[in-house]
């Protein structure tokens with residue numbers, strides 16, 4: 001959303017649904033919704049001072065342990081947390097991880113191959129990163145430091161009025177470092193180096209170690225419990241970005257800047273505790289603080305300075321982490337994205353200190369999200385908050401699944417995979433990446449992303465409160481995480497096993513290469529594009545080496561939970577290999593050489609998955625999957641599927657063959673110098689060419705079906721002339737365009753009777769037009785109007801052809817402006833059919849994700 005106009009409807013929803021938000025984050029006891037970033041953005045930018053004053057009048061950062069019905073639970077949790085964790089650490093910096101944890105692979109060593117959608121998404125993101133202007137990005141940093149400010153600041157959440165300004169630049173440092181490592185694109189390197197030198201200059205100018213795009217007074221406000229929008233959140237992003245510049249781009253200055261910042265905040269926090277209390281410091285954490293603990297643990301991992309460990313621990317928010325320590329799923333009402341990064345922090349802590357409780361907290365958290373708080377996409381949060389466990393059916397709206405929570409959940413599951421090597425965590429990673437990340441870019445448009453991924457029936461990515469963002473005017477939290485997500489698509493495909501039997505775990509099937517230094521080989525992973533009409537995933541591994549045969553090593557290939565256990569195939573060169581059951585790894589040991597080829601073919605299951613809701617009345621609410629792909633149905637609001645008595649999914653869900661694309665057509669006419677297109681809506685009308693954001697492409701596309709029900713191809717006008725055809729709306733398989741008699745409008749109906757038209761050469765005599773003559777009413781033609789204008793309903797007309805008539809009955813016929821995604825299915829129901837395609841492929845079109853499936 002570009003402006004700051006707030007819909008009352010949204011406010012209403014927020015008020016109704018979040019009245020119970022907990023004090024562990026709740027800033028406004030009577031106005032809980034203000035903990036959402038959406039609302040806080042409004043508070044930052046609003047000009048309505050009266051409204052603002054009213055909102056702020058109830059502002060508080062309360063300590064959760066003392067008040068409210070939840071007090072005793074939180075208190076117990078906090079105590080346990082304090083006793084077992086915070087006060088008892090003996091971190092000396094020399095803790096060694098258990099030997100067989102997997103090692104992450106550097107982005108420098110992984111390259112995506114251009115036949116994958118992952119590569120395409122990475123490229124679109126790279127284009128965005130280089131489109132952004134350095135002076136504009138750093139404008140507020142220079143301003144804060146009192147340096148000259150060439151250019152103008154960006155808008156959206158980077159606007160001068162926005163108290164969160166600067167957060168995006170932090171993400172930009174991370175994303176550019178990742179993009180540089182993943183592509184070695186020199187343009188992106190120049191940009192990030194330029195940003196880095198400005199930041200260094202700003203920090204020096206300020207002279208205290210403080211570095212931000214807003215003044216340090218924001219922290220005075222926070223510490224004095226005066227309303228301010230999440231200043232630590234932004235500091236986390238900046239420090240994390242700096243550390244990524246250090247670790248991925250080898251920028252030593254970045255580490256120095258971070259250390260100086262850590263010194264500043266260490267002094268700041270110690271002063272607050274001395275001046276006021278530890279309790280007061282914890283109160284400040286009730287405001288969204290991002291992953292301050294996480295980045296400080298990371299810093300400690302680099303510096304091994306106990307001061308950094310101690311400071312990190314002070315950002316382990318007890319009222320939340322305590323819940324996880326006592327294994328209480330009491331997260332309903334908490335702001336999701338405020339808390340997930342804290343989990344990543346303690347997971348990092350486990351790696352650095354060996355504290356087992358930190359590990360257990362992450363495991364428990366993943367478990368409750370997966371079992372009780374997530375959508376079919378793997379994503380979590382409704383209107384930015386968690387809701388009651390296993391009550392997802394009533395947590396569906398356009399404001400579901402904030403994208404940045406998915407980014408953070410990927411980190412949580414990745415840690416767990418590294419530690420346990422359990423396929424289930426890699427399966428989760430794939431689910432959330434495929435369905436919650438890949439589809440949040442609008443096709444290949446650089447800088448167009450979403451905030452929320454809507455999941456209610458008839459949703460559209462274009463039609464949530466924010467809708468699609470804008471390259472220079474949005475910069476929401478989810479833009480920050482978005483540019484990182486797409487810059488690190490090369491991550492978590494490969495993990496390395498060090499030690500006596502070196503090995504590689506291949507946990508994602510994404511076409512790519514991995515330069516495995518320890519194994520002395522480059523692994524080439526080639527995945528055939530997945531399609532619906534051939535229900536197999538096929539992947540081949542080949543090897544190159546410039547050092548002769550590699551060392552003996554083991555390759556472990558994930559057999560995902562969605563693979564059909566029967567009918568799989570794996571070969572090493574000419575030999576067949578036994579594929580283990582889904583949920584395991586296929587492990588092959590070998591001194592891999594360029595002569596070898598490991599091939600695997602996994603049959604992909606179609607399946608339904610029940611919504612995470614244990615109330616019987618929602619038991620029939622199901623999502624449909626094809627392997628890892630969540631399929632959404634083109635739908636305005638319908639989500640009923642009555643299958644009738646069927647034994648298997650394949651009886652009512654059938655693949656749409658690739659060849660069907662050849663039968664898609666769009667009709668248009670000219671009015672003055674504008675083109676109008678034939679569209680079906682409630683009626684069939686001639687409308688302006690569908691604009692971006694409307695999802696109208698699908699309405700303007702029809703599939704040709706022969707009189708004998710066989711598909712008909714359209715290549716040129718000439719080869720369809722004199723064919724008798726029917727027109728099936730793209731998004732309404734099974735329905736047809738039908739005439740209802742002379743001078744009566746055309747409709748979309750189920751009845752084939754009056755739906756056959758003969759394609760004739762255009763009555764207007766032009767070479768690219770056709771005229772559609774009814775077969776059951778010879779001499780009658782589909783007709784718009786002699787005075788054509790947008791909105792004109794199409795009719796059948798049997799008039800004597802004069803010039804006006806000839807023109808109004810002639811249509812330019814062209815290839816359909818919508819095309820079937822290669823993963824498309826037809827779902828047949830007795831009430832209606834649906835065209836299914838991966839949720840990730842939808843742009844503006846309306847869809848339903850959960851269907852009420854009954855027989």
Ligand SMILES: *[C@@H]1O[C@H](CO)[C@@H](O)[C@H](O)[C@H]1NC(C)=O
Nearest residue numbers: 084085087088089090091355
């Ligand atoms: C910390 O170290 C002290 C002294 O070495 C030891 O007595 C104590 O048990 C340790 N605590 C933990 C939690 O390991």
Ligand SMILES: *[C@@H]1O[C@H](CO)[C@@H](O)[C@H](O)[C@H]1NC(C)=O
Nearest residue numbers: 123126127130185186187188
């Ligand atoms: C970096 O990538 C961008 C976007 O694809 C491209 O325009 C630019 O030319 C690349 N820079 C270099 C040095 O190749």
Ligand SMILES: *[C@@H]1O[C@H](CO)[C@@H](O)[C@H](O)[C@H]1NC(C)=O
Nearest residue numbers: 251252253254255256257259
């Ligand atoms: C970082 O700081 C250290 C110690 O202050 C200094 O020796 C080093 O040169 C600095 N490195 C960079 C790249 O600025």
Ligand SMILES: *[C@@H]1O[C@H](CO)[C@@H](O)[C@H](O)[C@H]1NC(C)=O
Nearest residue numbers: 366367370371413424425428
């Ligand atoms: C998530 O839950 C499903 C069952 O609904 C289970 O099969 C899977 O292993 C769980 N995954 C994780 C990561 O816990």
Ligand SMILES: *[C@@H]1O[C@H](CO)[C@@H](O)[C@H](O)[C@H]1NC(C)=O
Nearest residue numbers: 658659660662663711712713
């Ligand atoms: C239509 O086109 C498809 C793919 O382009 C082709 O496979 C098919 O044979 C064609 N059908 C006819 C009837 O020409």
Ligand SMILES: *[C@@H]1O[C@H](CO)[C@@H](O)[C@H](O)[C@H]1NC(C)=O
Nearest residue numbers: 670671672673674675688788
């Ligand atoms: C053609 O289009 C232009 C710009 O859209 C408009 O200004 C002009 O009036 C149109 N001309 C006619 C004849 O409709």
Ligand SMILES: *[C@@H]1O[C@H](CO)[C@@H](O)[C@H](O)[C@H]1NC(C)=O
Nearest residue numbers: 679680681682683687694696
């Ligand atoms: C579809 O038709 C309805 C009813 O005629 C109308 O209100 C609506 O605006 C139309 N939608 C579009 C996108 O044309």
Ligand SMILES: *[C@@H]1O[C@H](CO)[C@@H](O)[C@H](O)[C@H]1NC(C)=O
Nearest residue numbers: 636680681682694695696699
């Ligand atoms: C597309 O058609 C549907 C009816 O099938 C209608 O509800 C919707 O408004 C139409 N959308 C556009 C953009 O025309």
Ligand SMILES: *[C@@H]1O[C@H](CO)[C@@H](O)[C@H](O)[C@H]1NC(C)=O
Nearest residue numbers: 742743744745795797798799
């Ligand atoms: C066709 O219908 C319109 C109104 O829908 C009417 O004005 C016109 O007279 C009709 N023409 C014929 C030939 O029936």
Ligand SMILES: [Zn+2]
Nearest residue numbers: 402404477478
């Ligand atoms: Zn977000």
